[in-house]
């Protein structure tokens with residue numbers, strides 16, 4: 154006789170229905186029914202060495218595929234370890250479904266052991282957080298969870314499945330809810346016509362691509378729009394790598410909010426078409442009352458802030474709305490590209506400066522330069538959070554969408570390695586690299602074991618300054634004494650070897666790129682430790698940009 158289907162079978166059937174192929178997590182005894190249902194389903198269970206990395210991995214899976222990534226943990230301590238990952242997905246707009254276990258809710262012989270209110274804990278960190286209280290409700294709750302997670306603005310959803318609800322027999326004849334495509338509303342005729350009119354009236358329009366423009370399904374529409382309009386574009390940090398090609402129109406990344414070379418272009422523009430502006434990021438530019446006009450193109454209306462109050466809005470599906478704007482405009486913009494040609498050349502030259510310096514420890518500029526040289530166009534670089542993120546955001550050029558993964562929303566340390574692991578998993582044929590500081594790497598370095606177990610091909614670059622460098626830099630910039638932010642490190646070569654990975658220590662600037670090449674040629678997991686010279690942080694971001702600002706003022 155076939156075994157009776159249970160609540161956990163219903164849950165896993167619903168996951169299969171959503172196209173889930175992997176679940177990341179650390180199960181507890183409260184999840185054993187689900188684990189058994191997974192075993193019989195064909196969905197892969199990828200156990201990690203900390204729940205936080207399972208959440209980072211599921212969120213990145215969602216970010217890269219547009220389909221919600223799924224993670225699974227036990228109740229109490231395991232579920233609490235998901236909270237940083239939940240916030241990462243919420244601020245970063247990454248679709249994710251988190252499933253956590255719970256003691257039986259109808260009868261329990263364990264009193265309050267390990268019980269904390271996870272549904273309430275998750276509420277401010279998710280788009281929706283619910284306990285499943287009846288076995289028969291599982292299919293609809295799962296369908297709804299995936300819809301909420303994947304709909305604009307995407308984000309995390311939490312479902313708690315108590316042990317007894319998971320183990321109860323499934324009602325006869327109940328199965329998953331069928332999926333259907335969902336078309337979003339598009340910016341209306343009037344809004345589109347006004348946008349086209351404003352673009353026509355502008356001599357020096359610029360396109361800005363923000364975080365909400367960086368969605369996998371938008372790549373063709375956005376790339377096509379930039380090419381058809383022939384308007385130079387810049388992006389925010391989270392908007393980086395949102396389009397394919399169009400390198401001839403890229404004018405820079407707003408790694409800072411103001412005062413960088415890129416902001417000369419912002420000042421020069423008489424109109425900015427802001428696509429997918431999202432207030433989770435530090436402002437890419439500061440709007441002034443008497444400054445240039447701004448058009449907001451977004452899934453949602455603009456969030457008005459002291460630094461962002463657009464003059465016009467086109468609200469609706471971004472891809473389709475942009476298609477309509479290009480259509481209404483009817484051809485390339487006559488003056489935009491030419492108006493910025495000279496400035497574009499200067500900006501790109503400035504942010505590429507010192508890329509070939511031979512100094513040792515290596516300059517951040519050289520690190521960015523050499524990584525770019527070693528990575529093919531489709532290679533993926535995933536950054537953790539530290540000082541180098543600003544250098545990469547500013548100077549690393551992308552040519553293919555989703556080839557740089559960075560988090561300028563929660564900006565949490567510890568996500569670099571897990572996010573790179575998912576990129577390596579999804580793109581086994583491409584070069585994938587994690588770039589981490591010695592602080593951030595050690596926050597989830599235990600996942601090297603997971604990477605080895607999964608037989609990933611992955612290079613992890615660790616920038617070694619024996620410090621929480623970014624904070625140390627801000628301490629200096631704000632005039633505080635250099636105190637309390639340094640630490641020691643393990644020997645990263647033997648650390649790598651202990652996991653069965655290969656370790657490398659870069660001893661000179663000339664050594665760096667060939668080491669990376671060798672690592673990729675060998676395949677497998679490699680740790681490359683690189684001493685970095687952060688004296689450049691103050692020299693460029695404070696002294697050089699300050700003198701640039703006064704030169705601009707004097708103009």
Ligand SMILES: Cc1ncc(C[n+]2csc(CCOP(=O)(O)OP(=O)(O)O)c2C)c(N)n1
Nearest residue numbers: 539540565566590591592593620621622623
């Ligand atoms: C989880 C978390 N804790 C603390 C911070 C604050 N923070 C931002 S950057 C940074 C230092 C990062 O040090 P490291 O990873 O060594 O990179 P470095 O700046 O030295 O290159 C800290 C502590 C953070 N963003 N995330």
Ligand SMILES: [Mg+2]
Nearest residue numbers: 590591620622
């Ligand atoms: Mg450091």
